[in-house]
Amino acid sequence: MSMILSIQNVVKRYQKHTAVDNVSFDVPKGSVFGLLGPNGAGKTSLIRMITTITAPDEGQIFLDGQKLNAESPNLIGYMPEERGLYKKMKVGEHLLYLAQLKGLSPANARKEIDVWLEKFEITDWWSKKVEDLSKGMQQKIQFIATVVHRPKLLILDEPFTGLDPINSNLIKDEIAALNASGISIIFSTHRMEQVEEMCDHIVLINRGKNVLQGEVKTIKNEYKQNLFQVETASELPDDFRNRFQISGEEKNKVTVRLESDSEAERLLRYLLDQKVRIQRFEELLPTFNEIFIARVGETA
Amino acid sequence: MSKLKLIFKREYLTRVRKTSFIVGTLLAPLLLLVYMLVIVGLSTYQGGEALKVAVLDEGKMIGQLPDEKGVRFQTPQGKTLEQLKQEALEGKYDGVLQVPAITNLDYKNLSLYYHSDKKLAPEAKERIESRISKKVRDFKIDSLKLERKKLEALDTKISIDPEKITPGGEDQSEFTVGIGLAIGGIMSFIMFFMMTMYGQMVMRSVMEEKTNRIVEVIMSSVKPFQLMLGKILGAGAVGLTQVLIWIVLSGAVWFIMMPFMAGSGDPAQMQEAMQQAQASGVDPEEAQGMGLKLIEELQRQNWWALAGAFVVFFLGGYFIYSSLFAAVGSAMSDDMGESQSLVLPIMLPIMLAFYLIAFAGWRNPDSGLMVFASLFPLTSPIVMPFRMAFNPPMWQVILSLVLVVGSAFFFVWLSGRIYRVGILLYGKKVTFKEIGKWLFYKS
Structure with missing residues (x-):
C-alpha cells in the first residue's frame, strides 16, 4: 500500500x-x-x-x-x-x-x-x-x-x-x-x-x-481482554460461576473473561447444552476511550 | 498569479473600495482647511463686545480718538471725573480713562488711570496704551514745533537680502525662506501623517488576522513573510493612491487659482478684487506683485527633485515603520491595553522628528541637530523632506537616501523574523526581551 x-x-x-x-x-x-x-x-x-x-x-x-x-x-x-x-x-x-x-x-x-x-x-x-x-x-x-x-x-x-x-x-x-x-x-x-x-x-x-x-x-x-457478554432470558446453571471467570454481572447480563477468544465456542456450547435461553451473545471490544486512557496513563 | 501579488491585491482593493477611504480622502483636505481656519479664527478672536471707554482728557492733548478693534473711545465734554465714574457705574461706559496733563515735555513717562470695576484685558490695555502714546507723541511734536517730515525721515526700515558670492548660486530672499518653510512643513506633515496612519493600519490588520484566527489558514498556503510584505505593500499603495489624489486635487485647485494670483484673470473680477484690496488698506500693486513673486518662487523650486526624493523618503520611511508596526502587531495578544506599551517605542522617534521640526527646525534648518535628524533613518523620512526645501548640501541628501533605503530593507527583514514567530503564538503576554529572542529562532 x-x-x-x-x-x-x-x-x-x-x-x-x-x-x-x-x-x-x-x-x-x-x-x-x-x-x-x-x-x-x-x-x-x-x-x-x-x-x-x-x-x-x-x-x-x-x-x-x-x-x-x-x-x-x-x-x-x-x-x-x-x-x-x-x-x-x-x-x-x-x-x-x-x-x-x-x-x-x-x-x-x-x-x-x-x-x-x-x-x-x-x-x-x-x-x-x-x-x-x-x-x-x-x-x-x-x-x-x-x-x-x-x-x-x-x-x-x-x-x-x-x-x-x-x-x-x-x-x-x-x-x-x-x-x-x-x-x-x-x-x-x-x-x-x-x-x-x-x-x-x-x-x-x-x-x-x-x-x-x-x-x-x-x-x-490487541487491546481486547476476551470479554464476552451474555444476555439471558432464563436462569444461569448453578455451576456456571465455578466454570467461568465472571468479571461483571447485572440483571440478566453476565460478562465473562476467557483465556482466549477460541474459548468463546466452548462457552456458547455449554450454555446451549444447559438449555439456557440466550438473547444476546457478544464479544466486548475495548472502546478507544479506554485504550486512550490506558495508553496515556501508562506513558504519563 | 504569484501569491504575493494576490495578497497585495486583496489588501489594496479591500481598503480602497471602503467608503471610509473615499470619504476620508476627499474630506481630509477640507478638514485640514477647516482646522486651519479655526486656528486662525481662534488666534484673532476678539472675545465679546467692544469695550466702551470714556476718555477724560485733562491736558487737552488727545482730541478725538478713532475706534479701535475691540475698543470704542468716547470723549464726553465738560464732565468731571466723578460724573464719568458715576456714569460708568450706571453702565454707560465700561471704564473711564483719565489722561493727566503733561507738565514737562521732557518727561518720558506718563501714567494714565483707568477707573473701572471690570478687569482690563491685556490686549485692550496694549491697544489703548499704543493709541494714546501716538497721540501724546503728536502733541509733543506740535508743542515743540518740530518738523514732522524730517522726523519721519529718521525712521529707516532695514531688511537683509542674502546674495550668494558664487555666481549662479541660489538667491535666498526672506520670501524664499518663507516658501521653503511652507513646502517643507507640508511635506513633513504629510510624511508624519502617512507613516503613523498607514503604519498603524498595517498593525491593526495584522492583529485582526491574528485574533480572527484566519492567519493559520493563510499560513498553510503562503509564507509568513509573503503575507507581511503583501500587507505592507498593499497598505502602502493605498497611501500612495491617497497622496496622488491629493496632488491631482491640489493641482486642479492651483490651476483654477493661478489666473487670479497672476492678475491675468477676468478683468471685472480683478477690478473687484483690487477694490477690496484698496478698501482693506493693501496696495493693489503690491498685492499683485506678491502674487507674481509667489508663482515665480514656486516655479523656481525643483519640483521633480523634490517629488522624487519625497517618494523615496515616503517609501523608505513607510517600509521601516509599517514593518515595525507589523512586527509589534504580530506579537500582541487580544488584549488591547497591553499593546500600547509595545507601540510607544515605535511612535517615539516619529514624534521626536515632528516636534524637532515644529519647535527647532524652522528657526535653523541647517543646525547640527537637524542635520543629524535628517540623516538618522528613523527620523530622516520626516526631517529631510523639510530640509530639502532649503537646498541642503547634495551629499547629505544622497547619504540620507542611501541610509533610509538600506534601513528599510533591514527593518523589513528584522520584522519578518519577529512576525513569523509572533503571528502563530496565542494567549501569551510578550515582552521586548522575548521578541529579541525570536530574531534568532531557526525558521
Missing part, C-alpha cells in the same frame, strides 16, 4: 520543551487517519510541520512520495482548530482569494466554488458579507475553502467543534464522500467516539511521543 504521508523521525523543539520528539508514522493513501492525543500532546506542532507552516528541526516529511517543498501546500487542505475568516469580505471573494492562494486560476476557482455552493444550496450567499453569516454558516464556508482546490490530503483539526448536529452530519457526509473519491484524510481530535466512527488508522501522540499506531481493527483486537 502506498503512503500519502510519511513522517520520519521528526523532532520539533521550542525554547523550553520538545513539542514533537522523534515521531514516525505513515498515512496510507485513501485512509481516514486519526491523529489522536490529549491537549498539548504535540498534535498542532505536528500538523504545522506537515502544512509547511513550520519546519522540523530534525527528520523528514514526505507527501505523496516527495519531500515537502514549495508545491506541497497546494496538495493539502487544512482546517485548523482555531479558524476564522475575514469578517468584512464577501463570501464569494473570500473563497476566490483562498482558492487562488492554493494555486487555482481565477476561472477554475470560480467553477469549483460554484460546485460547492450548489452542493450546500447556498449559491445566494456569494455577495453576503462573512460577518452577516451565523457561526454554523461560516463553518460551511470554512469547509469549502479547505477542500475547494481538490487537495490530495485533507487535514481536519477538531472539525466538528461549534457545529450543530445537522451541520455536523452534513460535513461528516461530505468528508465520507471526499474519502470515497480517493482523498486521504487526517483527522485530529481528542474525541474518541469520532475516531471509532470514522477512522481506519490512528496514531496516538502523548507528550510529543508516538505511543500507539496502526489499524483501528488491529489495535482493538
